[in-house]
Amino acid sequence: MTAGPHQFVWYHTAPHKTTNWRYYITKQNWNPNKPLTRDQFELTPFCTVNGNGQAPAQRQTMNCNVPERTGYQVIYGVWEIADTSNSFYQAIDVDFGNGGNVTPDETPAVVSEWTKTLNGQIAGNNLNAGDKVIARFFDANGEVASMRTELTIASAEQGDANQWSYDLAQQINNAHGDVRVGVKDESGEINPVHGANSVFVKDGSQLKSVAISYEEQQADVSETIAVSNLQYSKIENGNATVTFHVNTHGDVNLEAHVMNHMGAEKGYVKQDMNNANQDVTMNLTDVTAGHHMLKYYATNKDGTMFAQDVLNLMLEEDSASGNTGSYDFTFPQNIGSYKAGTVVLQPKNGKTYQCKPFPYSGYCVQYSPTANQYEPGVGAHWKEAWILKN
Incomplete structure (x- = not known):
């Protein structure tokens, strides 16, 4: 292979x-x-x-x-x-071959600087002229708005899924030097292809995943939908609920998924809503603290999808459930106030950590996305600053 x-x-x-x-x-x-x-x-x-x-x-x-x-x-x-x-x-x-038995006269395999692959791909559906396709990038805290990249489909030819995926990959590569989109060849080079393109980042990047969404032109659709007031409970014994308000004009079918940061589905609902003005509740199972996404799609009775979106939510454990214990902040919120004894929840793994006493407590406030060596449970030297509680 x-x-x-x-x-x-x-x-x-x-x-x-x-x-x-x-x-x-x-x-x-x-x-x-x-x-x-x-x-x-x-x-x-x-x-x-x-x-x-x-x-x-x-x-x-x-x-x-x-x-x-x-x-x-x-x-x-x-x-x-x-x-x-x-x-x-x-x-x-x-x-894959070249399994380590390299003789002295063989050329070693090229090691690319782009060592990590994000979850998700630049790929999707066929689109029409005037539609817009959007690449959205996420780290552990949710969407990184500065990385969002949009492409408006200029022609029927560009609307082919294999073509726009190539064009969007090119656009991302030109706009953002900290990612590389395409397929990696045997020399370590990454170039876009007419088809599904992966997103590569360098070791140490905080990016975790990429998702594709669309804004499609709908000439003859009279139905509308508005989703608002997204709320969600804290996690108790691996379960949580998500509630949002839906207002529709016309006969609309709503389909919604809640996915965790790795793309695994944790909740699903599909519901017909005719001129509705109501709350929708989703039950989530087997969830852990951290970033999740609510993805919803709306179609009319003819099966035409006329609306979709991705909404971010950051689930937290209920301290009373006993899964994580109580904590003062979700890392890195209010990081400037961390001191000896401060307890934080690490959303990347759902665990809690306590800042060590002086003189190590000074490390607890040393963090940035590009210098995270003391980040609890994640950084290379986190044990110098933190004690794992749960």
């Missing part, structure tokens, strides 16, 4: 409604002589394909960009279904 685009095929023996398919790969330096465990795989899937709560075809083919590796590796596929609490798994052995 080589790094880059590959097709993965699933043969589904039962038509379960699907949340998503996710693909993980072993770490470059994993030990194949030890029993295979979760710790030997990368934490973040290199590819996630949303199922949108629909039943898949019996034979389902999907395209994913496989990250750069050498030698023997394992790819682990997860089919997460929506209509039961189960998931199905498949593991495949792959060999």
Whole structure:
């Protein structure tokens, strides 16, 4: 196998409604002589394909960009279904070659500076002239507004999904030097392709994922929808609720998903709303503290999607539930006030940390997205500043 685009095929023996398919790969330096465990795989899937709560075809083919590796590796596929609490798994052995037995006269493999791949891809649907496609980037605290990149479709030809994904990748590369969009070749170069493009960042980048949204021209749609007043509870025993107000004009079908930061679905609702003015509540299960996204879509009775959006929410543990214990702040909120004994919740892992006594407490306030060595539970030297509480 080589790094880059590959097709993965699933043969589904039962038509379960699907949340998503996710693909993980072993770490470059994993030990194949030890029993295979979760710790030997990368934490973040290199590819996630949303199922949108629909039943898949019996034979389902999907395209994913496989990250750069050498030698023997394992790819682990997860089919997460929506209509039961189960998931199905498949593991495949792959060999990238150049597995470490390099003789002195062989040329070592090129090591790219773009070492990390964000969750999500620059890919999507066919669009029409006048539509707009938007790439939105997220770190652990939510969307990074300065990274948002928009492309207005100028023609029917550019509306082809393979064409606009190439054009948008080019535009992102020209506008933002801290990401590189495309497919990585054997020399480590990353260039856009006419198809699904991955987003690469350098080691130390705070970016975690990318998502695509659309603003589509709808000439003959009279229906409207307005979503407002997004509220959400704190997490108790892995459960939470999300509530938002919906106002519709006409006969509208609303479909909404809540996804965690890695793209796993945690809540789903689909509801017909005819001239509605009401609250909608979603129950979330198996959630942990941190950034989540509410993605909603609105279609009319003809099946035309006329509205969609992505709303950010930052879930926190209820201190009374006993999962995290009480804390003073969610890191890095109010960081200038941290002192010895201050307890913070780290939204990236849902754990709480206490600032060490003097003289180490001075490290607790030393943080920026590009210099996070003392960030609790995450930074390279976090133990010099913090004590893990829960």
